[in-house]
Every structure is written in C-alpha cells, then in structure tokens.
Amino acid sequence: MARTSASQPPARPRSVVEADVRDDAAPAKKRLDLFHFMPFRLNRLAAEVSSALSSEYQARYGLDIPEWRVLATLGFRSDPCSAQYIAHCTRTHKSTISRAVSALMEREIVERVENADDRREFRLRLTRKGQALYEELIPRLLRKEQEILSCLSAQERRDLGRLLDKVEASLDLVQTSEEADAKDVY
Amino acid sequence: MARTSASQPPARPRSVVEADVRDDAAPAKKRLDLFHFMPFRLNRLAAEVSSALSSEYQARYGLDIPEWRVLATLGFRSDPCSAQYIAHCTRTHKSTISRAVSALMEREIVERVENADDRREFRLRLTRKGQALYEELIPRLLRKEQEILSCLSAQERRDLGRLLDKVEASLDLVQTSEEADAKDVY
DNA sequence: CTAAATTAGTCTCACTTGCAACTATCTTAA
DNA sequence: TTAAGATAGTTGCAAGTGAGACTAATTTAG
Numbered sequence: 001m002a003r004t005s006a007s008q009p010p011a012r013p014r015s016v017v018e019a020d021v022r023d024d025a026a027p028a029k030k031r032l033d034l035f036h037f038m039p040f041r042l043n044r045l046a047a048e049v050s051s052a053l054s055s056e057y058q059a060r061y062g063l064d065i066p067e068w069r070v071l072a073t074l075g076f077r078s079d080p081c082s083a084q085y086i087a088h089c090t091r092t093h094k095s096t097i098s099r100a101v102s103a104l105m106e107r108e109i110v111e112r113v114e115n116a117d118d119r120r121e122f123r124l125r126l127t128r129k130g131q132a133l134y135e136e137l138i139p140r141l142l143r144k145e146q147e148i149l150s151c152l153s154a155q156e157r158r159d160l161g162r163l164l165d166k167v168e169a170s171l172d173l174v175q176t177s178e179e180a181d182a183k184d185v186y
Numbered sequence: 187m188a189r190t191s192a193s194q195p196p197a198r199p200r201s202v203v204e205a206d207v208r209d210d211a212a213p214a215k216k217r218l219d220l221f222h223f224m225p226f227r228l229n230r231l232a233a234e235v236s237s238a239l240s241s242e243y244q245a246r247y248g249l250d251i252p253e254w255r256v257l258a259t260l261g262f263r264s265d266p267c268s269a270q271y272i273a274h275c276t277r278t279h280k281s282t283i284s285r286a287v288s289a290l291m292e293r294e295i296v297e298r299v300e301n302a303d304d305r306r307e308f309r310l311r312l313t314r315k316g317q318a319l320y321e322e323l324i325p326r327l328l329r330k331e332q333e334i335l336s337c338l339s340a341q342e343r344r345d346l347g348r349l350l351d352k353v354e355a356s357l358d359l360v361q362t363s364e365e366a367d368a369k370d371v372y
Numbered sequence: 373c374t375a376a377a378t379t380a381g382t383c384t385c386a387c388t389t390g391c392a393a394c395t396a397t398c399t400t401a402a
Numbered sequence: 403t404t405a406a407g408a409t410a411g412t413t414g415c416a417a418g419t420g421a422g423a424c425t426a427a428t429t430t431a432g
Contacts, residue, residue, distance in 0.1 A: 030321060030324065031261060031262050031324065032258060032261070032262060032324045032327065032328060033262055034255070034258050034259065034262065034275075034276065036347070037258075037327075037331065038235070038331055038334070038335060038346075039232075039235045039236055039239050039327075039331060039334075040255075040258075040276075041350055041354070042228065042231055042232040042235055042236075043232045043235075043236060043251075044276075044277055044354075045228055045232070045350060045353065045354060045357070046225075046228040046229045046231070046232035046233075047232075047277070048277075048354075048357050049224070049225045049228055049229075049357070050225055050228075050229060052357065053225050064418085065229075066418090066419090069220070069226075072218060072220050072223075072226075073220065075217060075218070076217050076218060076219055076220065082380075082381090083380075083381065084379085084380060084381080089220075090220065090226075090230075091230055091233070091234075093419070093420055093421085094380080094381070094382090095381085095382075095383080095419075095420070095421085095422090096418085096419060096420075097381095098380095098381060098382060098383090099382090099418090099419085101381095102382090118379090118380080118427075118428070119380095119426085119427060119428085120379065120380040120381070120426065120427045120428070121379085121380050121381080121427090122380085122381080135216060138216060138217065138218045139216075141218065141223075141225075142218060145223065145224055145225060148224070148225075148353065148356070148357065149224060149353070150356070151352050151353060151355070151356035152349065152352060152353065156349055156352070159345060159349065160224075160346075160349045160353075161222070161224075163338065163342055163345065163346045163349070164227055164231060166337050166338060166342070167231065167334065167335070167337060167338065167346075168227070168230075168231060169337070170334070170336070170337035171231070171234050171235070171238065171334065250388085252388095252389090268410075268411090269410075269411065270409085270410060270411080279389070279390055279391085280410080280411070280412095281389075281390070281391080281392095281411085281412075281413080282388085282389060282390075283411090284410095284411060284412060284413085285388090285389090285412090285413095287411095288412090304397075304398070304409090304410080305396080305397060305398085305410095306396065306397045306398070306409065306410040306411070307397090307409085307410050307411080308410085308411080
C-alpha cells in the first residue's frame with residue numbers, strides 16, 4: 001500500500017496550460033496524482049464499500065442496489081410512498097426504481113395500493129415478508145458499516161460525517177443552479 | 187433541502203420479527219436512515235462529484251471515465267506502462283481498460299510500443315497530442331476539484347484526506363483477505 | 373367544458389461494463 | 403524439447419441502466 005501520502009503543499013495550480021514555468025516555491029501542478037484526486041478516490045472508495053456490502057444484500061438475499069434502495073426507503077418511512085419519491089430521495093432514475101419495484105413486487109416484498117386521490121400514482125409499502133426481510137437485513141448492514149468504519153475512532157467518524165455533510169450540501173447548491181430539474185422536489 | 191435530519195428518536199417500532207432483545211442502553215437500530223448510511227452517502231457523493239466533473243472531460247473533450255483514467259495514469263507517470271498496470275492501479279477491469287486504450291489510440295492520444303522482453307504486453311504512453319490534452323485538462327479538473335472542496339477549510343480538506351486514507355487502507359486489508367486476486371500486484 | 377400542459381409510471385433502445393472464453397506469448401517442469 | 407500452466411490483452415455475450423418516448427391520469431387555462 002505504497003500511497004504517496006504527500007501533504008499538499010500550500011501551492012495552487014498557478015498559471016495555466018502549456019507554460020512549464022514553475023519554480024520550487026510555487027510548483028504549478030501540471031500532473032495529477034489520481035490517488036490524491038478526490039473524485040477518483042470517492043469513486044473508488046464507494047465502489048469498494050458497495051462491493052463489501054453487496055455480499056450481505058446481494059449474495060445472501062438476491063437484492064441489487066436499486067432494490068436495496070427501495071427496501072431501505074420503504075422500511076425507514078412509516079407511511080407508504082410513491083416510486084417518484086423513492087427516485088428523488090435516493091437520486092436514482094425513475095426507470096431504475098420502476099424495475100426494482102417490479103422485481104420486489106414479484107417476490108412479494110413490496111406491495112402497492114392505488115391512490116384514490118391520484119390514480120396515476122401508487123403508494124408503495126413493504127409486505128409483512130418485506131418487513132421481515134428489512135429487519136433481518138438492517139442489523140447485518142449496520143454491522144458491516146461499522147466494520148468498515150472500525151478503523152476510525154468515534155470522533156473521527158463524527159468528523160467524517162460532518163465533512164461529508166458539508167460537501168453534500170455544497171454540491172446540492174451547485175447542482176440545483178446548474179441543472180435545476182428534478183432535484184428540488186424532495 | 188429538507189433532509190430528515192431526524193435525530194433518531196428513541197422510539198422505535200419494536201414488535202416484529204424474531205428476537206428484539208435489546209434495551210435502551212444499547213438501542214437496537216432497527217431502522218436505517220439511508221442519508222446517514224455511509225455506503226449510500228459515498229455512492230451518491232461519488233456519483234454527483236463525477237457528474238460535476240464530467241462536464242470537463244466528457245462534454246468538452248469526449249472522454250469517458252475509463253478513458254480519463256488511462257489518460258491520468260499515463261500522464262502522471264513519466265515512463266510508459268502496461269494496460270495491466272493501469273487496470274490494477276485504477277482498479278478498473280482489464281477489458282474496460284482495453285476498450286479505453288483502443289479508443290484513445292484511435293484518436294491518437296495514446297500510442298503503444300511493443301515490449302521486446304515480453305511480446306504479450308505493450309508499453310503505453312501519451313502521444314504529443316495526448317500530452318497536450320492532458321496538460322490542458324489537468325488544470326481544469328484541479329480547479330473543479332477545488333471548487334467542489336471550496337466548502338471546506340484547508341484544515342478540513344486535510345482532515346478529509348486523512349480520514350479517507352484510513353478507510354482506504356483498512357478496506358484494502360479487508361479485500362485482500364477476502365478476495366485475494368488481482369489486488370496485490372500494485 | 374375542452375384543450376394544452378403536467379405528472380406518475382412503464383417500456384424500448386442504445387450504450388456501458390463485467391465476465392469469461394479465446395489467442396498469443398512466456399514460464400516452469402519433466 | 404515439449405507439455406502444462408500462467409499471463410497480457412481482445413472480444414462476444416449478457417445484464418444493468420439512463421434517456422426519452424409513450425400511456426394514463428390530473429391539472430390548468432381559456
């Protein structure tokens with residue numbers, strides 16, 4: 001695990017493109033180390049964490065990620081909600097949610113009831129079987145999460161959570177202004 | 187941004203499934219708030235950050251993520267390296283890297299030279315055009331990264347980096363023991 | 373009341389990607 | 403030297419997914 005843990009010197013990517021004018025004092029970053037590049041790190045970390053978790057919900061219960069997200073959303077909320085809502089709050093495409101819901105209904109984990117007020121939309125909720133699955137799965141996943149985070153102290157976990165909060169919040173703003181579409185709803 | 191930041195009220199739906207043997211001192215988390223669940227947060231954040239960056243390399247330069255990873259790896263290293271190496275250190279499947287390399291060769295961004303020592307493998311490197319592209323792209327991406335992280339203080343960024351270091355390191359261990367395959371090489 | 377616009381959900385299409393088979397090459401051992 | 407096994411890279415195939423068209427239902431405007 002030889003990861004050049006180079007502590008970012010207080011230098012910023014000065015100047016621009018071609019000009020290789022850099023001096024020791026303010027080194028222009030002309031190269032980019034993927035291992036220190038946050039977007040790459042996040043992607044890789046997310047993929048690895050997902051894969052570590054998938055053994056719980058995928059291998060054991062045959063759920064894929066979208067299905068797990070539906071299950072998690074319905075299980076967390078006490079009242080039934082629409083597919084649209086799940087799509088919004090998990091930020092998953094509605095067609096993906098639609099397919100996940102179909103699969104879960106097939107397996108009788110989720111059921112839907114018509115909404116008399118608006119017959120385009122269905123209210124989704126867990127069946128008893130779905131509830132049982134949810135309650136069996138949750139402790140496993142939480143344990144796995146703790147296992148992954150066990151390398152951090154309690155304080156560090158709080159710190160990490162807080163830092164992610166900030167980045168998330170800031171991204172939401174950025175995105176809303178850039179592609180203000182279906183993001184504002186939830 | 188109404189995110190149910192609900193600090194898990196101490197009231198939980200007891201009852202269901204089997205053993206509910208926990209007491210208040212050690213509250214059994216029977217529900218799981220996706221928004222506080224680290225794997226979900228990482229996935230979502232990584233996706234959003236990627237999408238924020240893709241405007242730089244995708245829309246502007248027509249690179250997809252695997253292609254960008256190849257470019258980044260070759261641009262960072264001073265000496266040519268194999269596709270295998272890129273696959274290992276970016277943790278991307280070799281077939282994906284293979285396709286990305288093909289596309290980049292097609293566009294004359296990457297070229298490969300035979301390795302006389304081992305004619306199965308090719309040494310990959312950026313062409314002059316590839317170098318130029320790399321050097322034009324890097325400042326943009328670094329700027330974007332800074333933009334995304336601008337919600338954090340310098341100290342907080344260091345903290346975040348350090349926390350991710352720890353989690354990454356711990357995951358590498360976990361994975362190596364669990365699925366010790368192509369991970370150990372790099 | 374009717375027409376246009378909007379919304380929930382489904383479905384088809386195109387694209388991406390991981391897997392695994394395959395080729396070519398190299399290594400090891402008999 | 404030859405055969406078996408490993409390795410680098412490519413490719414066919416199948417599964418998953420986002421975009422966007424489409425249907426049905428609702429809302430809004432005239």
